[in-house]
Amino acid sequence: MLSNRPLRPKKQMYNNYYLVDTNEALNKLISELNQADAFAFDTETTSIDAMQAELVGLSFSTIPGKAYYIPVGHESGTHLEINSVISKLKPLLEDSNKGKIAHNGKYDMAVLANHGIEMKNLACDTMIAAYLLGEKSLGLKVLALAKLNIEMTPITTLIGTGTKQLTMAQVNIAEASKYACADADITLRLAQLLQPELENQGLMQLFTEVEMPLVPVLLQMEMTGVKLNANYLNTLSQSMQQQVYDLETRIYNSIGHQFNVNSPQQLAAVLFDELGLRNTKKRSTDAKVLEGLKGLHPIVNFMIEYRRLSKLKSTYVDALPLLINHKTGRIHTSFNQALTATGRLSSNKPNLQNIPVGKEIRQAFTPSKNCLFLSADYSQIELRIMSHLSQDKELISAFLNNEDIHTQTAAKVFGVDKSNITADMRRVAKVINFGVLYGMSSYGLEQATTLSRKEASQFIDTYFSKYAGVKAYTESTIKEAEEKGYVQTILGRRRYIPGINASNYQVKSEAQRMAINMPVQGTASDIIKVAMIEIQQKIISLELKTRMILQVHDELVFEAPQNELMEIRSIVQEIMPSAINLSVPIKVDIKIGKNWGEMELS
DNA sequence: GGCGTCACG
DNA sequence: ACGTACGTGACGCCG
Secondary structure, eight states: OOOOSOSSOOOOOOOEEEEOOSHHHHHHHHHHHHHSSEEEEEEEESOSSTTTOOEEEEEEEEETTEEEEEEOSOSSSOOOOHHHHHHHHHHHHTOTTSEEEESSHHHHHHHHHTTTOOOOOEEEEHHHHHHHTTOSOOOHHHHHHHHHOOOOOOHHHHHOSGGGOOOGGGSOHHHHHHHHHHHHHHHHHHHHHHHHHHHHTTOHHHIIIIIHHHHHHHHHHHHHOEEEOHHHHHHHHHHHHHHHHHHHHHHHHHHTSOOOTTOHHHHHIIIIIISOOOOOSSOOOSHHHHHHHTTSOHHHHHHHHHHHHHHHIIIIITTGGGGBOTTTSEEOOEEESSOOSSSOOEEESSOOSSOOSSHHHHTTEEOOTTEEEEEEEETTHHHHHHHHHHOOHHHHHHHHTTOOHHHHHHHHHHTOOGGGOOHHHHHHHHHHHHHHHHTOOHHHHHHHSSOOHHHHHHHHHHHHHHSHHHHHHHHHHHHHHHHHSEEEOTTOOEEEOGGGGOSSHHHHHHHHHHHHHHHHHHHHHHHHHHHHHHHHHHHHHTTOOOEEEEEOSSEEEEEEEGGGHHHHHHHHHHHHHHSSOOSSOOOEEEEEESSTTSEEEO
């Protein structure tokens, strides 16, 4: 297949790039920045990790094709002294009337924060703009080629690769200057190109009122971090190590030889070939398969427990303490705002959005001295959103009347009065309610319950006859996707669904499920993002010491001094439910605790 | 670097 | 008849 890339030649980088290494030149640049409404900038540093990065230089651009580089941290060559540069730039960067344009501005803001600059007014982050526009690759260099047809020099040309890789501080100033100026220049040009596209696609409000104001909120959360009780985890690790060792021994004894218990392939050989245990379809050894093999051989229960323990130990108990920052003594996750297909955030290094529920691990997360944790989570937010988007009468009335939604669904699909719903019936109904959000199939429902395919199929039919609005909504959403090629949230966030008109059944079905789920999951994300921005504004305006520290999709966790607890509780209880108006009330549950593992409703 | 597995919402 | 639940990130194995 031929490349989609335009055949016209790459544009030449005609440009005026200037090195700023005298006070005169710096003053001239500052006056130019002062006269501009907005400017693009970029930082050069010694590390991709903002918490470790040392500032090497800054580049600025106010006019396409023209840029300046201020070296401040090169190991050789002469340049201005870093602190004098910082103090001269600080007023401009902290001026909230001066718009800043950057590519992944959260990173640059973190670097500046480490030099005492609290940057204000990130007006356009080109990485996030590209994300909202559905660009597949968000790197500056790739976007420059794709959107501007400009081929930029990769950083490896300057610093090399592998173990011999240099840092920017070791690159000579003239080379670094050209590179850094191009970054600021291209960022500015991209902003000028992408902003009209946002406008055309109805994404500008989402961009300027949600995504851009969210950046400093996330930065604050990342920089604050969270305290971790490493001593506790280290002790826990030792006792887990003993248990893991004991389980390994029992596993080997049960079959008479050793093997690598961590190898699914070797385990499959033991279970299916050697022991001849029931071998359904593939050679999967996942938890569900093991669950089905229970009682057939002693190894099965040992393996189930071994998997649980080794997962907790390797992923959390052992890994988390290693990520404690030596300067702050806390762990600092990184939130990715431009990754998911639905608009959710993601969290990495470490991922604090998948810490196991329950006391054992979570109690290791503790508040600072004299503080408590307060967590606030949206109750059944996605079903409430489904009721709003679908305008289904029965779903809406359930939430308006504060009914137990799973009990109501159970009553409808089982055809039984609410007073006669058993725990089992409610459990099935809960799975069905979730299934609706995912574009459920009879097979999916069968797998998630003990129902047969036929029963599952009947329940789905009954569900859609009782909640006709939901059925109509899923059908119209799929239709919209087929016609437009994308679906959207309440704030206009889009997800393009390329497979929606595919002839392949499987591709098409997957696309349909994505189309059904994204507006729901994405709207939940819109709502919590708005709430985060408003809560943070309130915290700042009231000069509270409370800090927002985590977001786990439908939950916010705060660290609050004892004497601010009641105030932050009422702020959160005021703002979260009213962040975006739906056709149904939004409910928020608040818990307070002395660690993340022992939170109690408040 | 892809795959299987499993932690979360 | 088709053959799956939606969205993530981290770990260990294997090649």
